[in-house]
Amino acid sequence: MTSGVALGSRAVAGRKVTARKAIASKPRASVAVRASGDRKWNFSAGPAVLPLDVLEDAKEDLINYKGTGMSVMEMSHRGKDFMKIAEEAEADLRELIGIPANYKVLFLQGGASSQFSAIPMNLAPEGGVADFILTGAWGKKAYEEAGKYMTTNLAASSKDSNFSTIPDVSDWKLTKDAKFVHICSNETIGGVEFKEVPDTGDVPLVADMSSNYLSKPIDVEKYGIIYGGVQKNIGPAGMAIVIVREDLIGKTHPLCPTMFDYKLMADNDSMYNTPPCWTMYTSGLVFKKLIKMGGLEAVEKMNEEKAKILYDAIDGSDGYYNNPVDKKYRSLMNVPFTLGGGEDLEKKFLKEAAAAGFESLKGHRSVGGARASIYNAMPKEGVQALVDFMADFKAAN
Template sequence: MAQRVFNFNAGPAILPLEVLEEVQGELLNYHETGMSILEMSHRSKAYEGINRQAEANLKELLGLGDNYRVLFLQGGASTQFAMIPMNFLPPGRTADYILTGSWSEKAYKEAKLFGNTHVAATTAEGNYKRTPNLDEIQLSDNPAYVHITSNNTIFGTQWKTLPSFGEVPLFADMSSDILYKPFDAEKFSLIYAGAQKNLGPSGVTVVIARKELLENNPKDIPTMLRYETHAKNDSLYNTPPAFSVYVLNLVLQWIKKQGGLVGMQKRNEEKAALIYHTIDNSNGFYIGHAQKDSRSLMNITFRLPSEELEKTFASEAEKAGLVGLKGHRSVGGLRASTYNAMTVEGCRGLQQFMLHFQQKNG
């Protein structure tokens, strides 16, 4: 096998090596079925077992009971931006959005197409360097739901204290930090996440929702865009992204072996500390984008003294086996995505490269 690199891409992102090896071992003949998962009917008992197990594993990790369902959908989190208001924003009600970065802006933009919307808080004025303080949030008079984005891949910020609004349903896009540490999932009525950052490969989007939300959705929207359709059919109304769900289930099993969400938190805090410590002790050579009290453990964003140095950094890092460190095209700079599957060894490698690069160019 060719030498593997340390993959800091924001998504599709790194997967656990153990999972990839298991996929490799089962690729031609899954559990003595004589065929690959890639060839298998989604109506087969073998695949239906994978589908059920993935839902059970995710609910177990989140501590959720029978009052929640897990759906495995297609179209990415971007399709959820539209599906949510289509299903849950009735006439005469308002959808409240808290804007903390590009993805929350996109979710808000889609919601505006379907009904009344309200910006309950935003940190755009400071170029999204932080998440809002709870006392900055001003809800509308009659919100149908409140929507947040828990982690912001582009700007490198993350909610440290997740908000709660009593009886008002709370929805969250957790695409880039779901399962990174323990949290009270029951305070959310709906959570969604594209899998390709912290759960698995691209192609499947997870939706975790209270059962009552998945009933009696409006009948005047397309069948495939109604959550009720997928809940009634256990995510098998049409051909699902079967291979992606299979790999996702293996990742869930891997997380359980690492000590669950408690184990993930310990691992993620150790990794991020290596890089943030290097930034904070660089005498201004490395400048973090996010305020310290809003720093993400999943996406670490920083700048160097010049764009030319940033290009050199990314180029030399790639030659050293550290890939995917260029910042998002909309903001530039540098970004290290340290999702669950990134190893401590990989973050130490980046830390050593950063120290060497500063010594050489500072």
């Protein structure tokens, strides 16, 4: 990976971009030239960047998978070739995470949002109360959706701090005999992340891990259900992976849609109907890659290094850039930040960053500012290139 040229005439993704304003200080290489053609540094929150070698492997199989004469997108999900793909994907995921035998792994259509309804229909067939810990927008959506099917208790919320922290567990107002306790382990929009698994005793802990799935080791036995969409850290959009303890399935609400029935899906190996075949296949490639990298311990170390580069740059900018999140709970995956100079300067930053080859740095529409999502597939070089650009922008503005 070679470094770029000075701001006056940057080489970005195989093209030249002329900056508005050259910096008077000593020039530095602020944008790394991508090793492969015209690809950008993609900081999108999801669908997100995928590993380049995984995309290249998928490209090889796109037309003719392993000599079958068919694409994975064309072959029968009941045929031996795809059945092998599906079996290997589950086996590799179990190995990667260390999923105990008494947990089912489900590959389901609909992403995480469909699980906001499926979870209460599977865990609370006769209603009851579920406790929710609100630390951001996605936890709020899960809370509101579950309220259609059962009583929901807002056990704790960080809304008063604009979702910039996680309420201390000692302050949670949990319900005795609740059906489950729900958390969002990493809030994509606000950039807060649980650093420890809360102890909920005998009440099943349910976690939406959409934006930090497979970014670090997971102690599965501390959860009743782990779920999340795959389009951030794992594969293309269109699928959720649900890891559910066996004793929590088989007691669905009478009106539970067939496609939301965990027991039915488990009994049919996630193939009651045609599954999202291409997403399963690509996710399987990612599982194999992460195993080869050394597993989730190695992945976590890599992510900690990347996040440190970016947070250090923000914290060391003397207030030019600001991250609003409580340092104890800063996400390793999603880093929101604002510019101290105000909205006009933020707009200029985002415009020039986009011109320089940095994709999707604009913050979520609900909060504004900027946000860099630095998922597993974002290499350290990409984060360093962003940090260099941020330094150059500060010097020029």
